Amino acid sequence: LSVNIARVLRGKHRPQFTPHLNTGDHVVVVNAADIVVTGGKLRKKLYDRYSGYPGGRRVRTFEEA
Numbered sequence: 001l002s003v004n005i006a007r008v009l010r011g012k013h014r015p016q017f018t019p020h021l022n023t024g025d026h027v028v029v030v031n032a033a034d035i036v037v038t039g040g041k042l043r044k045k046l047y048d049r050y051s052g053y054p055g056g057r058r059v060r061t062f063e064e065a
Contacts, residue, residue, distance in 0.1 A: 005029065037062060 007013060011023030037045075045062040 001029075001035070 005027050008025055008027055009023075010019075011017050011021070011025060014023060017023075042063050043061055046059055047062070047065055048057060048059040050057045
């Protein structure tokens with residue numbers, strides 16, 4: 001699901017795709033709360049972001065997100 005959303009947001013679904021331009025496309029995900037996660041991904045899959053500062057790494061599990 002997220003791969004398809006990212007593809008549309010980047011504009012790769014258009015014949016005139018240009019990597020450095022914003023295509024202006026929007027995506028609305030309906031029923032996102034009903035996504036089924038299999039196995040141990042709920043607690044083991046990690047999402048992290050880094051602010052660029054020392055100690056600026058934030059890690060969240062799929063369950064927290």
